[in-house]
Amino acid sequence: MKGVVGIVAIAIALIGLCGTVMANPPIVPPVQYEQFCEAHKVSGTGIIDVSTSVIDKKIALEYFDTMAGDGDIELDQETAYSQNSDKLKRNISSVNGSNTAALNLYQTKKMTYAGETPLVGGKLLNSKTFYGGIGANIQEMFSVNELEQDQTAFFVSTTPNQPAYNIRPEDLPGILKKAGRNTDAVEALMTDKNGIYNPAHLVGLETKQSFNGTWGTDATWHRIFYKDVKAHEMFTGVFEAEKLIKFHENPVPERIPVPCEGIDC
Template sequence: MKGVVLVAVLAIALIGGCGTVLANPPLVPPVQYEQFCENQKVAGSGVVDVSTSIIDKKIALEYYNTMAGDGDLELDSENAYSQDPDKLKRNVSSVNGGNASGLNLYETTKMTYSGTTPLTGGKYLHSKAFYGGIGADVQEMYSVNEMEKDDTSFFASTTPYQPRDFRNVSPEKLIGKLKDAGRNTSQVEELMTADNGMYIPTHLIGIETKNSFNGTWGTDATWHKIFYKDIKAHEMFTGKFEAEKTIKFHENPVPDRIRAPCEGIDC
């Protein structure tokens, strides 16, 4: 069985363009920010067991990436994480017009695999609503005897660490400025630009992937907000396929005012 799959899934909640939503403000990065980077190139034949996980409640991030198999492997990958998005500058084709953006997480993998034992693995990326994220998640999973893949994962949830007008506007004060900017998207973009000129595309979560495989491969994406939003996208393919796919969730970082129940009632 052979096929070609070209898919693009884009879910965007923009206060200025798609109506009123209960948007979350961007999270404020800690003063004592933390970073992690792993870069590797591997080529060989034998047992494969690779896993990376990053959980950070301060920026509402949950990330897992695992794979295991026994066969011929070539791997070139990078995992980069920074609570200070101003310093993690990367180009993603579907973000900011392909120009460099400031991110909190960036992962890229180029890989080829062939073996009688399937290479089994997956990737999970979640913006946790309980800690101030937007509640969206994307997942990729596979079990393949042959695969060539080139994919990228990206995530942003914070304000700039040092806003462009940092002498007058701290990250803590930026939330109020964003609320005042409201539907003025140019002003919002200016506020979400760091002093080094790097635009921070908060709130953002997504993956881009191009791959060909013999086996089973699929993706799941969900975005749920109680009482008013439920987005689900699922795909699974078994056989010989080529696939190119983008999944991206984005929410405008301008906070809406949420009225409390019975507001204005003396009781």
């Protein structure tokens, strides 16, 4: 992590910042945080029906992962979710220079499948704008008779639960706003007391696969009257594909003018 001279003094000086109407600061995690983890290794032949979903309005997360088929499968999968990002630390090749990062959701999957009946499924990872997210979502869809896949999905939207320099997470959005374009200061502020960087807001998918069938992704990032980003890919046949999708928004909030601001009513 980059060193920042005088960051403690900056943080203390900025704690008294007045509240303003701001767009998309990182979400403050709840004190009574919640967690979920599932890990399994499966190898066999037969009917397959696997699904995982996580919907959490407190951290603006929607996640669905499902597949069904009838054939030969080997599956090694871990799904971990924590409202307290300080507790969920993982290394991802495309995040934080491959160094350890704090996350709210992490799923890694290694899988092979072969069968006359297609393996049909998909994945959705969504940062819900209405609940404080950035409005970005990633979808994966497939219907394949053969598949080899190595995939990682990741998401973070919250502040560190225990930021460095004894800053309260409730004060962090205001301090980040004052830090503004000082990227070194912002990075230091988004680092927890143990020195682990939190890259919120971040939505991403790393995937490598070879397949016989149909496989594709849709990625969108939309904000009403402001932004509309779309990326679509779909392949049918015999292919090898390696793909990275990431949406990241700088955690420094911007002030939004309030409708009728300055009008006494």
